Amino acid sequence: MAAKLILSMDGLVLKEITLTKERTTIGRKPHNDIQIDNLAVSGEHAVIVTILNDSFLEDLGSTNGTLVNGQPIKKHFLQSNDVVELGKYKLKYINDQGAKGASPLDFEKTMVLRPGATPKAEGPISKPGTSQTVPTTPAAQPSPAPTTTQPQPTAKPFATSQTVPTGGTSHQTMHVSASQPMSIAEPMSTSQAVATGKIAAIQILSGANAGREMELTKALTTLGKPGVQVAVITKRPQGYFITHVEGANFPIVNGRLLDAQAHPLNDHDIVELAGVKMEFFYKT
């Protein structure tokens, strides 16, 4: 279903226009696709260029200008429910392509666009059916390369980075030195991760930084000492998980040595890493 415009004045719907043409012109003169016979509207006021499912509005240097959602624009990429204003007239842009149309799934499928052929002519490329394995070349195993691990980029002493940024993607680190310094690096927040569930934290129980606490607000938080032992805590929609990253020793959770698999963390689990004990718990 193509996008459409609803023309109204003073809340009174005058007309509904479907955007089928590549260029839809709007103006006072009769040759326009959408004619608005009002002196506040220029002869050739604006044009809407539609390319497949996207429409772009452009003001053609009109005397009184074009507003979208109350803001004057020269050029605008129209989003569904945008309200275009020309003088006292309003045009509401409706494009429920993504929501209705075909199934949203079909819509997301990659299709090829060839010059001179519309994607429709290409035939909808859908892929349901029985799954069948195709012999694909096996992916190579990582070669046992002599990896010298790079130190974590920004390792700040914990004491100076006590405040936990709640947004953004800045790196954040904390040292939890027992005898040697360890760092916790915490980058990135996916909106998803932050949006869901309760926030947990890690509190250091042993070593020089005993008592320190850090909220696990980001999608990934690395713990440990680069080059010696590093683990990562991932924040996922279904909860927190700890995974070994590097080093000969694996983390210990509640006295149990982990393997290479991600391990779900529960409230009050005790994590042991490079000789430092810490407690994982959910903030209330």
Add this chain to the structure above:
Amino acid sequence: MNLSQALEIASCTDPGIVRSHNEDSVAADAAKGLVVLADGMGGYNAGEVASGMATTVITTELQHLLEETPPYQLEPASGVPYAEKLMREQIAKANTSIYQAAQSQPQYSGMGTTLVAAVFFDNKVTVAHIGDSRLYRLRGETFEQLTRDHSLLQEQIDSGMITPEQAKFSQNKNLVTRALGIDPTVEPEIHCHPTQLGDIYLLCSDGLNDMVSDEDVGMTLQTLSANLRLAAQQLVQMANDNGGRDNVSVILVRVVRDYAAPKGWLSRFFSWLR
């Protein structure tokens, strides 16, 4: 020349949360410095067939040909390294195979695939791509996209019609302007980039970059750079946690050692010693 000591490679491919089967295909050969990723499209299982054909043809042929001719040797006529010539030829071959299968078998009609393939040699990487599968590079703290999609959206961005910021809301995300196997011939885009020690290269299908922001991908690579395999799994997991609406595939390549082409007898001797 065997590059398995110079390159560390990890890959991961997953059907995602929503789709029942995986139309992506990945292949890698660390010894030859060769990585290939394809994202197929087409009815029933045709997408899998197309991407599988692309990776198989290109990998097996190049493995064989790179054995015969060193990729760094320059082609006398044009002065381009053989790697580029070989890639161009094998991509054309894969294109023909897929196109003919699509023409002759009704169930494969209209199938095609995007492609990103890279050959590492002489401290360089030559990358060929068609469609919207991408190559990124993490160098130090800079994470950037090295390929430019062959897609309607990219064309709109290039022409200034929309900004990259607006592009995130476009309804035309999944229209590629080039694909392998759709037409009798295809023009791959090929570029060569010098590599540095510690660089991490990411090849991915659009299932990753549609679901996870470049910023988050870059951060993940930086954070988990010590464990490439885990980084690959984490990226796929993040795409799935964010909805996993498409198949998602990643290949990670880290440059761990110098791999300059042997030039004189002395360096050839040293390379033999390795």
